[in-house]
Amino acid sequence: MSYLRNWFPVETGTLSPVSDNQTKKLRIPGTFIDDEEDDGSQTATEDVDDIPPAFPALDSVQRAGTSNSTVPAILNDSVLMPPPPIPALTSRVPGMSQSNSRSASSSLLAPLATTQKPAKPSRKVALAPGFGPLDWAKLKSSGEDLRGVSTLLRVPPSVLKLHNKKEDAWTAINGKVYNITPYLPFHPGGEKELMRVAGRDGTKLFSLTHAWVNVDYMLDSCHVGFLVAERSA
Numbered sequence: 001m002s003y004l005r006n007w008f009p010v011e012t013g014t015l016s017p018v019s020d021n022q023t024k025k026l027r028i029p030g031t032f033i034d035d036e037e038d039d040g041s042q043t044a045t046e047d048v049d050d051i052p053p054a055f056p057a058l059d060s061v062q063r064a065g066t067s068n069s070t071v072p073a074i075l076n077d078s079v080l081m082p083p084p085p086i087p088a089l090t091s092r093v094p095g096m097s098q099s100n101s102r103s104a105s106s107s108l109l110a111p112l113a114t115t116q117k118p119a120k121p122s123r124k125v126a127l128a129p130g131f132g133p134l135d136w137a138k139l140k141s142s143g144e145d146l147r148g149v150s151t152l153l154r155v156p157p158s159v160l161k162l163h164n165k166k167e168d169a170w171t172a173i174n175g176k177v178y179n180i181t182p183y184l185p186f187h188p189g190g191e192k193e194l195m196r197v198a199g200r201d202g203t204k205l206f207s208l209t210h211a212w213v214n215v216d217y218m219l220d221s222c223h224v225g226f227l228v229a230e231r232s233a
């Protein structure tokens with residue numbers, strides 16, 4: 001009984017006049033009753049079983065610190081966590097790497113490889129509408145004659161040399177001769193660049209510029225014949 005009074009900071013005086021039976025009803029479930037006084041009937045009292053445990057707990061810092069404590073009693077709207085600082089992400093410049101203190105690998109930014117300017121500027125030209133890579137793919141598989149010859153030829157350098165004009169341009173790449181006239185407006189590097197190999201063996205220049213381009217596939221429907229030595233023509 002005296003133990004219970006200690007638990008309740010409230011006017012213990014109000015408890016004293018009431019009967020033992022009434023104090024049992026005030027017991028908070030979940031609190032421990034060390035009882036010489038408890039003969040077993042107290043803990044079995046049915047009336048108190050529906051009362052939830054006190055929250056915050058009676059001896060919690062929240063309850064204790066209502067006045068002088070630095071711990072706020074209970075967080076309410078006026079005692080909220082301060083907002084987080086504005087992240088540096090909002091001040092970044094797209095496409096630019098951040099200050100040295102940021103490591104590229106630990107940020108949420110897009111990988112630098114895709115945001116930084118390439119070391120070498122592209123030398124691609126703006127192609128006219130209707131002359132993009134897909135348009136070329138469509139044209140070359142359309143069945144239209146892009147060779148200008150009825151059968152594959154043996155082409156010596158002296159013959160190749162004759163086909164050096166825009167309207168009639170041939171070039172040899174890796175031993176194969178192609179009619180490049182239909183491809184001129186589709187060439188991503190521009191007509192002028194492509195015309196540099198017109199009428200001659202363009203293998204070296206082609207490989208130096210873009211060895212990764214699959215010329216066999218790109219110009220298969222422009223195949224005219226094979227480059228051969230002069231005397232074997």
Ligand code: HEM
Binds near residue numbers: 187
């Ligand atoms: C004759 C067969 C040729 C074919 C089929 C061809 C095809 C192509 C293709 C598909 C591209 C785009 C490459 C890419 O997106 O990565 C390209 C770009 C280019 N080509 Fe050609 N090309 C040929 C010959 C030449 C020649 C002889 C030159 C002369 C130098 C040349 C100069 C260029 C240049 C400067 C670019 C732009 C490269 C860049 O992205 O900066 N091409 N060509």
